[in-house]
Amino acid sequence: MMACWPDPDHASAEELVDQLQLAPHPEGGWYRELHRSVAQVRREDGELRSALTHIVYLLAAGGLSRWHRVRGSDELWQFVAGDPLELWTLPPEGGEAQAHCLAPPALAHAGAQGGGDDGVADAGSGAIASVHVVPAGWWQAARAPGRWTLVSCVVAPGFAFEDFDLLRELPAWQHPPGAVAALL
Numbered sequence: 740m741m742a743c744w745p746d747p748d749h750a751s752a753e754e755l756v757d758q759l760q761l762a763p764h765p766e767g768g769w770y771r772e773l774h775r776s777v778a779q780v781r782r783e784d785g786e787l788r789s790a791l792t793h794i795v796y797l798l799a800a801g802g803l804s805r806w807h808r809v810r811g812s813d814e815l816w817q818f819v820a821g822d823p824l825e826l827w828t829l830p831p832e833g834g835e836a837q838a839h840c841l842a843p844p845a846l847a848h849a850g851a852q853g854g855g856d857d858g859v860a861d862a863g864s865g866a867i868a869s870v871h872v873v874p875a876g877w878w879q880a881a882r883a884p885g886r887w888t889l890v891s892c893v894v895a896p897g898f899a900f901e902d903f904d905l906l907r908e909l910p911a912w913q914h915p916p917g918a919v920a921a922l923l
Contacts, residue, residue, distance in 0.1 A: 752799035752887040761797055766807045766905060768881075769797040770892075780896045782811045789897030796890050798824065798883035806880040806906035806918050814873045815893040818842055822885020826871055827922060829878040833915030840867040841890060878906065878915060880922035 755761070761769035776790035788811075798804060808831070816826060823842040829835075847869040873879045906914060907923045 752797060752802075755797055755887065755889065759795060759797070761795070764796065764804075765903075766805045767798070767803045769799075770794045776897060782896050784811055786811065786902075788812070788899055788902075791893055791895040792897035793891065793893045794898075795819065796892050797887060798881060799887045800883060800885065802883045802887075803922060804879070804881035806878050806922050808876055808878050808904050808906075809873075809894060809898060810876055810902045810904065812894045812896050812898065812902060813875050814879065814898075815895075816841055816871050816873065816881075817891045817893075818844075818847075818869045819889040819891050821888040822883065823867075824888040824890060825882045825884060826873075827880045827882075827919060828871075828873055829915060829917050831876045831878070831915065833917045836917050836919050839871050841871060841888070842867050842869065844869040878918060880919070882922065 750758070756769050759771060761771050764770045772792060772794050774791075774793040776792070778790040779787050780790050781787050796804070806827075806829075816824075818824065818841040823840050823846070826839045826841055828837050828839065847867050906918060
């Protein structure tokens with residue numbers, strides 16, 4: 740019988756990088772773009788982008804997705820496999836960083852810490868969920884406290900590196916208040 744997916748219970752992060760043909764991401768971790776819409780949309784700022792893009796993204800034990808933002812596009816994170824993920828969000832102007840837990844649907848549906856019945860957390864809820872949406876322009880960061888976490892990320896309008904800001908590359912005076920320094 741052909742295996743269509745690596746066995747997550749027995750695979751290491753290194754094996755997943757190889758099997759899924761992942762490449763290093765500038766924010767940290769590993770990724771591979773799976774889809775980029777042929778359809779184009781014009782954003783409010785007049786820029787033309789693919790309607791949506793979709794990647795798989797892997798963080799190994801202790802790995803960081805450093806503080807970053809995607810200007811002009813929402814980003815949906817969905818848990819795929821591995822151990823739960825800490826996802827942090829911060830409004831564009833700063834404030835109090837909110838921690839969210841992305842976990843398998845069985846944990847998310849248990850309703851722990853205010854998770855919704857549908858397994859989706861609202862921005863800023865701090866709930867355990869299998870899906871979380873980061874609004875356009877919000878700062879986001881993630882950490883894998885377990886052995887590894889694999890997520891799926893959908894960006895709409897589609898991701899373009901010219902819309903991507905990595906906080907650590909900006910001068911300190913441009914850092915929003917509330918960004919957890921350990922995630923820089």
